[in-house]
Amino acid sequence: MELDNGNGSDSRGPQPPPYNPYYYGQNPHAGKTYQVGKGDIPVVTPPGYYDNTVHSEGRAGDVDQHQFGQPAAANCCHGLEESVFADAAVRRGFIRKVYLTLMIQLLVTVGIICAFLYWDTLREWTRTNNWFTYTMMAAVMVLLVLLSCCDNIRRRVPLNFITMGVFTLAEGLMLGSITVFYSAEAVLWAVGATALVSFSLSVFAMQTKWDFTMASGSLWVFAWTLLSFALLCAILRSQFAYIAYACLGTLLFSLYLVFDTQRIVGGKHRKCEVSPEEYVFAALSLYLDIVVLFLFLLKLINLCR
Known part of the structure; x- marks a missing residue:
């Protein structure tokens, strides 16, 4: 008042x-x-x-x-938000887990492929039973979706290692059932080329000043463009189109390998960093990049022979 x-x-x-x-x-x-x-x-x-x-x-x-x-x-x-890898010891432990898991996966996969290549009975049985290849493809897709979408599975020990082991076996059996339709020499050349390219790109990703983690959108567009080109190749059925498709696929997954490697060892784009608890998912990403790179190189070597 x-x-x-x-x-x-x-x-x-x-x-x-x-x-x-x-x-x-x-x-x-x-x-x-x-x-x-x-x-x-x-x-x-x-x-x-x-x-x-x-x-x-x-x-x-x-x-x-x-x-x-x-x-x-x-x-x-x-x-x-401060980077989850601010402590160097955390990042070193994370990288050690990722590459140890990846090395075991690759060794198991190569061993299964060699069994399909040099075990004549298994080789002939796989060629006459195409349902085995499609069954392994379906199993790989189911396990891949399970590991990608269910973080409570890939973060819980030992459930994550069990699921990853089953996925690696299914992937190795699928690759082995595919390689029986190629000559052993072409498969070995593809394995050697994949090992050389993967090692070179990993060293390049760790040493280069170029940050590929900021190019995730461009890689996604490139992937959809490659898928459209694959449909075109299925219509044209030209060997030159197949060679171009294999070259573009090799280039794309080489870039994806560099991208995923920098996400693990550290890039400038913090939003793309992988959590320290996601070492199984990080190893899975690198493993899939190397596997698809191997398939494209195998296709390219077989077409150019």
Whole structure:
């Protein structure tokens, strides 16, 4: 209720300016005396910093640290997530787990392929029973979806290693059933070429200053373009189109191998980093890149012979 002294002015004397809930900084009314309330009780606003801003839930911890009369320290990094691999020991342990898992997968896969190549009985049986190849393809797809979508499976030990082992066996059997339709010499050339290309690209990804983790969108567009070209090759049925398709596929999955390697060893784009708990998923990504690269190189070598 306002008090009028008869001449139109307020009898309480000078009043403070209206409350501003968004002001943050030095108190402009420090040391000034205002007459408020009945009886003209003098109220002196103390000097110092104050904060009457309405904060969000995320800043609640920062408000508690602002002591009266002291400047609030600015948190310039607030809202930015620190990299999960800030500790070098965490990244080294993660890389060690990924490449150890990958090495075991590749050794098992090569052993299964050699069994299909040099065991004549198994080789002939696979050629006359095409259902085995399609069954292994279906099993690989189911296990791949399971490992990709169910993080509670790929993060829980030993369930993640059991699932990964079953997937590796299914993938090796599928590859072995495919290689029986090629000559042993072409398969061995493809294995050697895949090993050389994979090693070279991995070293390149670790040493280069180019950051391929920021090109995920371009690689996705390239993949869909390659799929469209595959449909065109199925219609044209030209050997030159098949060779071009194999070359483009080799290039695409070589780039994917570099991309996934940099996601593991560290790139500049933190959003693409893999969590330290996802070493099984990281090994799976590299394994699939190498397997598809092997299939494209095998196709290319067989066409060029």
